[in-house]
Amino acid sequence: MTEKTVTIALDAMGGDHAPHTVIAGAALAAKDLRDMRFLLFGDQNKLAPLLDAGASGLENYTIHHCDDVIAPDQKPSSALRHGKQSSMAQAIQAVGEGRADCVVSAGNTGALMALTMFGLKRLEGVSRPAIIATFPGRERTVCMLDLGANVEADAHNLVQFAIMGDCFARHVIGLDQPKLGLLNVGSEESKGLAALREAANILRDGEIGVNFHGFVEGDDIFNSTVDVIITDGFTGNVALKTMEGTVRFIASLLRGFLRSSFLTRLGLMLTGGAFRQFFRQIINPGAYNGAVFLGLNGIAVKSHGNANAASFANAIKVAASLVHADFNEHIREGLGRLARKSAK
Amino acid sequence: MTEKTVTIALDAMGGDHAPHTVIAGAALAAKDLRDMRFLLFGDQNKLAPLLDAGASGLENYTIHHCDDVIAPDQKPSSALRHGKQSSMAQAIQAVGEGRADCVVSAGNTGALMALTMFGLKRLEGVSRPAIIATFPGRERTVCMLDLGANVEADAHNLVQFAIMGDCFARHVIGLDQPKLGLLNVGSEESKGLAALREAANILRDGEIGVNFHGFVEGDDIFNSTVDVIITDGFTGNVALKTMEGTVRFIASLLRGFLRSSFLTRLGLMLTGGAFRQFFRQIINPGAYNGAVFLGLNGIAVKSHGNANAASFANAIKVAASLVHADFNEHIREGLGRLARKSAK
Numbered sequence: 001m002t003e004k005t006v007t008i009a010l011d012a013m014g015g016d017h018a019p020h021t022v023i024a025g026a027a028l029a030a031k032d033l034r035d036m037r038f039l040l041f042g043d044q045n046k047l048a049p050l051l052d053a054g055a056s057g058l059e060n061y062t063i064h065h066c067d068d069v070i071a072p073d074q075k076p077s078s079a080l081r082h083g084k085q086s087s088m089a090q091a092i093q094a095v096g097e098g099r100a101d102c103v104v105s106a107g108n109t110g111a112l113m114a115l116t117m118f119g120l121k122r123l124e125g126v127s128r129p130a131i132i133a134t135f136p137g138r139e140r141t142v143c144m145l146d147l148g149a150n151v152e153a154d155a156h157n158l159v160q161f162a163i164m165g166d167c168f169a170r171h172v173i174g175l176d177q178p179k180l181g182l183l184n185v186g187s188e189e190s191k192g193l194a195a196l197r198e199a200a201n202i203l204r205d206g207e208i209g210v211n212f213h214g215f216v217e218g219d220d221i222f223n224s225t226v227d228v229i230i231t232d233g234f235t236g237n238v239a240l241k242t243m244e245g246t247v248r249f250i251a252s253l254l255r256g257f258l259r260s261s262f263l264t265r266l267g268l269m270l271t272g273g274a275f276r277q278f279f280r281q282i283i284n285p286g287a288y289n290g291a292v293f294l295g296l297n298g299i300a301v302k303s304h305g306n307a308n309a310a311s312f313a314n315a316i317k318v319a320a321s322l323v324h325a326d327f328n329e330h331i332r333e334g335l336g337r338l339a340r341k342s343a344k
Numbered sequence: 345m346t347e348k349t350v351t352i353a354l355d356a357m358g359g360d361h362a363p364h365t366v367i368a369g370a371a372l373a374a375k376d377l378r379d380m381r382f383l384l385f386g387d388q389n390k391l392a393p394l395l396d397a398g399a400s401g402l403e404n405y406t407i408h409h410c411d412d413v414i415a416p417d418q419k420p421s422s423a424l425r426h427g428k429q430s431s432m433a434q435a436i437q438a439v440g441e442g443r444a445d446c447v448v449s450a451g452n453t454g455a456l457m458a459l460t461m462f463g464l465k466r467l468e469g470v471s472r473p474a475i476i477a478t479f480p481g482r483e484r485t486v487c488m489l490d491l492g493a494n495v496e497a498d499a500h501n502l503v504q505f506a507i508m509g510d511c512f513a514r515h516v517i518g519l520d521q522p523k524l525g526l527l528n529v530g531s532e533e534s535k536g537l538a539a540l541r542e543a544a545n546i547l548r549d550g551e552i553g554v555n556f557h558g559f560v561e562g563d564d565i566f567n568s569t570v571d572v573i574i575t576d577g578f579t580g581n582v583a584l585k586t587m588e589g590t591v592r593f594i595a596s597l598l599r600g601f602l603r604s605s606f607l608t609r610l611g612l613m614l615t616g617g618a619f620r621q622f623f624r625q626i627i628n629p630g631a632y633n634g635a636v637f638l639g640l641n642g643i644a645v646k647s648h649g650n651a652n653a654a655s656f657a658n659a660i661k662v663a664a665s666l667v668h669a670d671f672n673e674h675i676r677e678g679l680g681r682l683a684r685k686s687a688k
Contacts, residue, residue: 110530138593148529151537185492185581186454193495193578218585222593231582234537237529238579239586241562246590249482249566254598257622267611278601 005035006323008316009091009100012042013069014107016306019043022106023050025303025312027058032313033320039100041066041087066090070111072305079111080118088112092119095298102299102319104290106307112300113149113293120296123328125335128153129295130161130233131302132168133240139224143169143178146233147240147291153232155198158182162203163334164294165228166210171325172292172318173227181216181226183235199230207341209334290318295331299323349379350667352660353435353444356386357413358451360650363387366450367394369647369656371401376657377664383444385410385431410434414455416649423455424462432456436463439642446643446663448634450651456644457493457637464640467672469679472497473639474505474577475646476512477584483568487513487522490577491584491635497576499542502526506547507678508638509572510554515669516636516662517571525560525570527579543574551685553678634662639675643667 010026012019019042026038037060040047044065050056051063068086070079083089088107094100096119105112113131122129130146145165146153153161162180169178180203184196196215203212213226218239221229231239258268293300299322303315354370356363363386370382381404384391388409394400395407412430414423427433432451438444440463449456457475466473474490489509490497497505506524513522524547528540540559547556557570562583565573575583602612637644643666647659 138596151529183582185495185578218582218587219589219592221586222589234529235579235582238527238562238575238583242565242583242586243562243590245563245566246587247594248563250591250594252482254622263614267614270607270611270614278598 005037006033006102006320007037007039007100008319009039009041009094009103010316011088011091011103011105011107011112012040012047013066013087014105014112014305015303015312016072016106017308018106019046019050021307021309021312023047023056023058024309025307025316026061027056028309028313029316029320030058030060033317036060036316036320038062039064039091039094041091041094043067043069043087064090064094070108070115072108074108074111076110076114079108080114083111083115089115089119092116092298092300095300096120101323102301104301104303104312104315104319106303106305106312106315109148109291109302109305112302116293116296116298116300117149120298120300123295123297123331125332125339126164126295127160128157129293130164131236131291132165132294133291134173135221135243137222137224140227141173142221142224142227142229143173144183144221144229144231144236144239145294146231146236148233148237149293150232151234153195155195155202158195158199158230158232159202159208159338160295160335162199162210162212162228162230163208163338164331165230167327167330167334168292168294169228171327171330172321175227177211178227179211179213179225180228180230181213181220183229183231183239184215184217186215186217205341207337209337290315292318292322297328299327349381350377350446350664351381351383351444352663353383353385353438353447354660355432355435355447355449355451355456356384356391357410357431358449358456358649359647359656360416360450361652362450363390363394365651365653365656367391367400367402368653369651369660370405372653372657373660373664374402374404377661380404380660380664382406383408383435383438385435385438387411387413387431408434408438414452414459416452418452418455420454420458423452424458427455427459433459433463436460436642436644439644440464445667446645448645448647448656448659448663450647450649450656450659453492453635453646453649456646460637460640460642460644461493464642464644467639467641467675469676469683470508470639471504472501473637474508475580475635476509476638477635478517479565479587481566481568484571485517486565486568486571486573487517488527488565488573488575488580488583489638490575490580492577492581493637494576495578497539499539499546502539502543502574502576503546503552503682504639504679506543506554506556506572506574507552507682508675509574511671511674511678512636512638513572515671515674516665519571521555522571523555523557523569524572524574525557525564527573527575527583528559528561530559530561549685551681553681634659636662636666641672643671 132145476489645663
């Protein structure tokens with residue numbers, strides 16, 4: 001079977017180490033996955049030298065010059081008003097106009113969210129888009145959504161998140177019957193906010209076709225209790241940032257500890273490289289390095305701002321796998337089942 | 345100046361290692377702080393042998409026999425209905441009836457919350473009680489509330505939490521002008537839920553007498569950006585459990601890593617004791633080991649369920665310091681300033 005060529009629009013100017021890591025990441029991804037074509041949006045004067053004479057190893061690409069760049073601290077509202085000519089907005093527009101199958105950016109998250117919402121619009125039937133990402137769990141990868149696309153979510157939104165998360169776990173992670181959990185402050189059925197209890201009641205219904213485990217708590221995120229954790233974007237974002245902050249704090253404690261005595265310094269010397277690798281692993285836990293914006297007319301993947309070439313390549317692969325899986329078609333089907341169920 | 349004797353009601357049967365750690369913790373605390381008297385609530389047959397002939401070193405105590413114990417997994421509703429004769433409820437009642445100044449328990453958190461709310465009632469002017477705890481930050485201790493007394497909080501509740509948290513940071517941690525932050529999904533003023541923006545507007549008013557920094561995010565918890573983090577009990581509880589889960593996950597990764605190769609095993613052997621100490625430090629980050637229930641007619645402190653004698657002693661000291669500081673009087677004053685401000 002030959003797979004169709006995937007056309008990937010890249011915001012070549014987004015991220016701390018752009019455009020170098022973007023080009024190098026694309027070249028790495030192209031080695032692993034064939035039949036990819038890249039549309040590179042950015043400053044031609046910066047991109048051309050990196051690509052000339054095959055220096056990057058990247059072959060199947062076109063450069064689309066953009067004068068403007070979204071700044072890392074630019075507010076979403078400003079990006080919407082003034083950023084139309086930016087590499088980010090232009091890359092998104094390529095997806096919106098059907099010239100590309102997906103867009104990947106390591107740029108400003110808030111701006112990317114605003115520009116994709118505006119440029120791609122919601123998928124039919126989706127009330128609210130959501131951001132999903134994956135984390136390494138004790139036994140296996142866990143997905144969590146919404147990580148901040150919206151600050152509030154009612155029961156209906158949460159159920160839609162569950163269906164989108166279920167599709168993601170099946171078609172991107174490759175799980176057969178992913179277990180879903182709703183993030184709450186206790187695992188008993190009577191706990192928590194009314195919207196959560198209502199969403200749980202809907203999800204328990206077998207006809208929706210998801211494997212609903214029930215409520216989970218914050219310490220279940222890494223416990224492999226479930227495969228997909230569903231929450232509103234406010235709570236999800238706080239949990240995500242709390243995880244990141246905790247990891248950095250412990251890493252700093254560990255560094256201090258390792259340098260604290262002669263024996264620990266000796267131990268560090270003996271194992272130095274291995275410890276550096278350990279730190280890299282825990283500091284950057286995004287197994288796939290791709291936060292995916294779900295529920296839009298088009299695939300959009302956000303890479304970490306400080307991604308290196310390898311992790312940017314992973315974000316590209318996530319985007320490509322969503323395209324290959326015909327991901328939005330699965331969301332449409334899932335939402336269709338829900339709508340038929342609600343109509344009864 | 346002689347300080348008044350503090351009478352402390354102890355739920356001697358609460359916690360994983362009760363009653364041993366409770367008795368031993370009381371004895372430790374009594375060594376450091378003079379003028380403490382303990383009312384020990386629990387099974388006389390279990391307590392007496394630990395105390396007989398001065399075996400524990402504890403002197404100033406009375407035993408109050410209780411037939412019943414709240415089970416670790418007992419639901420709050422069941423504790424309220426059936427737990428009146430339990431050591432936990434009886435210890436709380438001693439505070440409610442003025443026979444003790446404060447109560448400390450390492451038992452079931454949900455039950456303790458329900459029983460204290462019922463047994464002590466809200467302090468006049470407090471709309472909703474809150475749970476506060478302290479965490480080690482990069483530069484200094486940070487306090488966070490509400491950690492789960494209520495799942496929802498409106499702007500008015502959040503402002504009251506801010507005033508109670510401010511009192512705690514001043515009179516328990518000993519800070520002069522504690523910096524307060526509202527937990528949100530971004531630091532810009534326009535971000536987040538309406539209740540948060542409204543609370544921020546109220547807190548920015550100088551007349552309330554708190555030093556309000558603005559919005560903070562989940563990764564600010566350990567960053568020492570502020571001294572007190574204010575949030576609703578749902579978000580606070582998720583953040584707390586996420587922290588705990590992240591710490592345990594990283595500790596397990598680190599353990600696996602340390603055993604992964606000859607060199608790391610050698611390093612571990614060299615530094616073995618130090619690493620064990622490091623693990624203990626990160627796994628049990630509660631600097632004070634006391635979650636305090638604020639806003640009640642009486643002082644109630646929750647110790648970790650798996651507290652050892654030293655950390656149970658810390659919880660007792662927190663309770664005693666709240667009594668010595670005449671803590672609830674400060675809350676009354678702060679709420680009074682707020683009420684006068686609102687009345688204008």
